[in-house]
Amino acid sequence: MSVEAQFAQPRPGNTVLTGNTAPLGNTAPHQRPHMTEASKPASPQLPPLKAHAKKLSFFYGTHQALHAIDLPLVDMHVTALIGPSGCGKSTFLRCFNRIHDLYPNTRYDGEIILYPSAANIISRDVDPIEMRMRIGMVFQKPNPFPKSIFENVAYGLRLKGIRNATELKDRVETALKSTAIWEEVKNRLNKSAYDLSGGQQQRLCIARAVAAEPEMLLMDEPCSALDPIASGKIEDLIRELRKKYAVLIVTHNMQQASRASDYTAFMYMGKLVEFGATTDIFTNPKSKETEDYVTGRFG
Amino acid sequence: MDQQTAKIVARRKREDRLFKLLGIGCTLIALATLAVLLGNLLYTGFSRLDWQFLTSFPSRKAESAGILAASVGTLAVIAVTALTAVPLGIAAGVYMEEYARKGRINTIIEVNIANLAGVPSVIYGLLGLGLFVYYFHLGHSILSAGLTLGLLVLPIVIVATREALRTIPVHIREAAYALGATKWQVVRHHLVRYALGGISTGVIIALSRAIGETAPLIVIGAVTFIRFLPTSPFEAPFPHHAFDWLQSPFAVLPNQMFDWTSRPTEDFHRNAAASGIVLIAVTLTLNAVAIFVRYRARRNIKW
Incomplete structure (x- = not known):
């Protein structure tokens, strides 16, 4: 996808969130007419939402890691979470699949509404x-998993109760094709996933995540363990995936955020500082902290 | 200044060499002890080791005595031990590592299991005698002996299971949970499978320990002069006698060996050495299997 095409995505104006109180979107400076008709009542400036975090707080024991975060996730778009280490990006992302529930003494407060079911x-x-x-x-x-390539991708399907061998085979193939790794693995589906390179393993993990056709995708720094070429492939893949999914991605890499995402949220000390279209965040940030961070002055 | 540095470096190097020599020395002492032990055993007993010895019942005459009853007895007792300690130990280990809340009670249980592993084995014999032989009326039988040794090695299996589970990285668990697996599915499809190498190693080590145990079985009442084998589980008509062997009196290898050692004549000492060779061969083979299993598991799974 060309840079122009990437930027041709509908974008809202960026919104500075001061503390916990500013209602999202109300301060947006401009509004695009073609977006309003399909939008959710929660934030009239944005295209249809996939999810919306509302006053989301999170606690590890008595330590509050997230402070009343309001963040909409637009469907079929990529939202990047940036911010210095320890600012709560991963904690925020991991709220979306309740993986914090695995650990004792954790507590959520607020809401994350998942559309269209509004659960x-x-x-x-x-x-x-x-x-x-x-x-x-x-x-x-x-x-x-230390299992075969096939079994890795099929696992989510098996958990959903799919037993039919033909269906499993077809859906594994579809998933591997959609993550652009099919050609590399089609002749060795029964070999261990550990025989693959790091970049291939990560694409396999993405295939495993999309095989069961989830409603949205969470990515927690998916490229941080990979070399630039493998990262590039994952980024291409993320751009493809957004045609089908809302993607929420945590990244430490500013270039990656600016290349691969449509919206960017800057977090600092467990708070959401600024959220807006990626181009606005990187070229015209409203907050001083965001500007300092994206220009590399701190973090 | 330069000269002083050179001096210091030279001294450090000397210390390094000295420690290396010390280490080699310590290792050699351990190895030499084992070699002397094995050599002595082989020297005394090897000539006695033949087919007749392996397939004969004990006898008053040393040259016609053998270890058939003791070998079969050991096999039967260890089978009972394995069938009880392995499932119980794995289940307990999985529960403590994956299910139990990590709180004070879990810590108390953990400390006590570690303590159990340190209890002298003769105490287990007393426990088995009181509990299985007298309270449950299981008799001085293979079943009582197997259950007693099962209790004895249970802590080893539990600890091995927990250690093996702990080596599985958090990100593998999270990967399975993130796809929507329940705890039981994570345990069954992933954790137990990936831990199997470590668990098997622990199980084999535990069984090879149980095979060598003498004291608790003296207390339970292992005999050393028995001229019949337990009823075969396949005795016709088939299912009716399948469990009769559990109630049979029994001899085991270490006790047979101990009995022969305490006889006054040289001939019986040769018998004792020969059965010692068999015992060591069995336990060393089991340990080799354990090492092989661990090697295989590590080769297939590297985190």
Whole structure:
């Protein structure tokens, strides 16, 4: 996809969130007419949302890691989370599939609404197992299971109760094709996933996440363990994936955020400082902290 | 200044060499002990080791005595031990590592399991005698002996299981959970499989320890002069006698060996050395299998 095409995505004006209180989107300076008709009532300036974090706080024991974060995730777009280490990016991302539930003494507050069902992901009434089936995740380090390439991709399908061998085969193939790794692995599906290179393993993990056709994708620094060429392939893949999914990606790499994302959220000390179209965040940030960070003055 | 540096470096190098020599010395002492032990055993007993010895019942005459009853007894007792300690130990290890909340109670249980591993084995014999032989009326039988040794090695299996589970990195667990697996699915599809190398190693080490145990089985009542084998589980009509062997009296290798050692004549000492060779061969083979299993598991799975 060319740079122009990437920037041709509908974009909102960027919004400075001061502390916890500013209602999202109300301060947007301009509004594009073609977006309003399909938009959610929650934020009239944005195209249809896939999810919306509302006053999301998170606690590790008594330590508050996230402070009332309001962040919309636009469907079929990539939203990047940037910010210095320890600012809560990964913590925020991991709220979306309730993976914090695996650890004791963690607590969520607020809401994450998942559209179109409008279910609150972090509600006690919502089953985390079901949410994890509906929301795929890719981790920082490639983490295939020590099983065959086929079994890795088929695992999510098996968890969903698919037993039919033909269906499994077809859907594994589709997933591997959609993550552009099919040609590299089609002749060795029964070989161990550990025989693959790091970059291939990460694409396999993405295939594993999309095989069960989740509603959205979470990516926690998916390229941080990879060399630039492998990272480039993953970035290409992310641009492809957004045709089908809302993608939330944590990244430490400013260039990657500016290349691969449509929207960017800058977080600092567990708070959302600024959210807006990626071009605006990088060329015309409203907040001084964002500007300092994206220009490399701190972080 | 330069000269002083050279001096210091030379001294450090001397210390380095000295420690290396010390290390080699210590290793050699351990190896030499083992070699002398094995050599002595082989020298005394090897000539006695033949087919007749392996397939004969004990006898008053040393030259016609053999270890058939003791070998079969050891096999039967270890089978009971394995069938009880392995599933119990793995289940307990998985529960403590994956399910139990990491709190004070878990810590208390953990400390006590470590303590259990340190209890002298003769105490287990007393426990087995009181619990299995007298309280449950299981008799001085293969079943009582197997269950007692099962208790004895249970902590080893539990600890090995937990250690093996702990080596599985968090990101593998999270990968499975993130796809929507339940805890039981994560345990069954992933953790137990990836830990199998470590668990098997622990199980084999535990069984090879159980094979060599003498004291608890003296307490339970292993006999040393028995001229029949337990009923075969396949005795016709088939299913009716399948479990009779559990109630049979029994002899085991270490006790047979101990009995022969305490006889006054030289001939019986040769028998003792020969059964010692068999015992060492069995345990060393088991340990070799354990090493092989661990090597295989490590080769297939590297995190």
